[in-house]
Amino acid sequence: MNGSAQSKLEARIGYAFHDPSLLQTALTHTSYASENNQGRAASNERLEFLGDAVIYILVTRYLYGAYPDLQEGKLTTMRQNLISGGVLAAFARRIGLGEALRLGRGEEKDGRDKPKLLEDAFEALVGALYLDSGHDLEKVGAFLLPFVREHLQTLTEKHAPMQDYKTRLQQYVQLTPGEELRYEVVREEGPDNGKTFTVRVLINSNEFGTGTGSSKKEAEQKAAAEALTRYLPPREE
Numbered sequence: 001m002n003g004s005a006q007s008k009l010e011a012r013i014g015y016a017f018h019d020p021s022l023l024q025t026a027l028t029h030t031s032y033a034s035e036n037n038q039g040r041a042a043s044n045e046r047l048e049f050l051g052d053a054v055i056y057i058l059v060t061r062y063l064y065g066a067y068p069d070l071q072e073g074k075l076t077t078m079r080q081n082l083i084s085g086g087v088l089a090a091f092a093r094r095i096g097l098g099e100a101l102r103l104g105r106g107e108e109k110d111g112r113d114k115p116k117l118l119e120d121a122f123e124a125l126v127g128a129l130y131l132d133s134g135h136d137l138e139k140v141g142a143f144l145l146p147f148v149r150e151h152l153q154t155l156t157e158k159h160a161p162m163q164d165y166k167t168r169l170q171q172y173v174q175l176t177p178g179e180e181l182r183y184e185v186v187r188e189e190g191p192d193n194g195k196t197f198t199v200r201v202l203i204n205s206n207e208f209g210t211g212t213g214s215s216k217k218e219a220e221q222k223a224a225a226e227a228l229t230r231y232l233p234p235r236e237e
Contacts, residue, residue, distance in 0.1 A: 009100045013125075013143060017132050022047075024102075026128035027121065031104025044124035051127030058141050059083055059148060069230075074176045081175065082148055085119040091147045092118035097125065165224035172228070173203060180204055183220050201227045 006023060010016050017023045026044050033043040059082050063075050070078075081087070092098065098112035101121055107114075126140060133139040173181045180203065187198040199219035200210045208230050211222025 005100050009096070012095045015129060015139075015143060017128070019132050022128040022132050023125075026124040027097075027100050028102045029104065029107060029117065029121075031107045032102040035104040044121060047124035047127035047131075048120045049123075049127070050130065051123035051125065054126050054130045054137070054140060055083055055088075055123060055144065058137060058144055061137075062141075062145055062148060077176050078152075082151060086115055087151060088122045089115040089118040090151075092122040092125075094147070097121050165221050165228055169201070169224040169228055183223065185216060185219075186210070199223045203227070 006020060009027075010023070025042065026047050028038075028043050030043040030045060032038075056079075059079050060075075063070075063078055063082075067075065067078075093113075098118055098121075101112060101117070103112065107117070126144060129140045129143060130137070170181060173179050181201070183199050183201050185197055186200050189196045189198075194214075196212060196214060197216050197219040198210060198212045199216060199222075200207050201220070201223040202208070209223045209226030209228075211219045211224070211226060213219035213222055
């Protein structure tokens with residue numbers, strides 16, 4: 001990777017390395033190191049190992065602070081969604097990481113967009129940032145956490161308009177496999193041509209919200225809206 005490519009990548013991530021060799025190592029695939037007789041130690045494998053741990057602790061710390069009412073099981077599932085290989089590869093694409101990688105001839109053909117290769121390189125980049133910043137988790141978090149917050153937003157709202165509270169609640173509940181969501185009509189009042197319905201929403205038999213409306217659908221939406229404020233606190237902006 002030439003100096004121009006390195007500078008462009010640094011501009012895209014908003015961080016200038018004090019030790020450029022760390023960035024170069026983070027971008028060196030084993031295929032390149034092998035073809036140039038540099039040995040595996042010159043590749044990004046060790047930085048990948050370190051970056052994986054740094055990402056784990058930063059995402060864990062963020063979720064623990066951002067969602068104080070969530071139990072361990074749901075936090076674990078959310079973390080798994082955020083640090084999966086496909087998600088990290090998507091983060092890598094966002095900063096054009098594949099374009100800057102140093103690859104062997106075999107990988108040059110189609111390796112720059114391989115999910116596993118991008119995932120590993122992203123982890124290596126985080127490891128390099130951690131070392132270059134003097135083990136400063138706050139500086140690394142300033143790079144990583146905007147990706148995390150945006151992905152959380154996409155995860156919960158991508159397929160649902162903001163006003164569709166039932167769909168949003170369903171998406172949140174589905175983050176933890178095995179949880180059951182259902183609605184129950186608890187009261188009907190008024191004449192047939194002007195009834196009012198009261199509905200409650202239950203998650204694993206626990207009531208999380210109630211709503212009243214002129215139709216069952218309206219009451220369910222209101223119940224879901226209340227449940228959202230209790231089931232999962234608002235995300236950080």
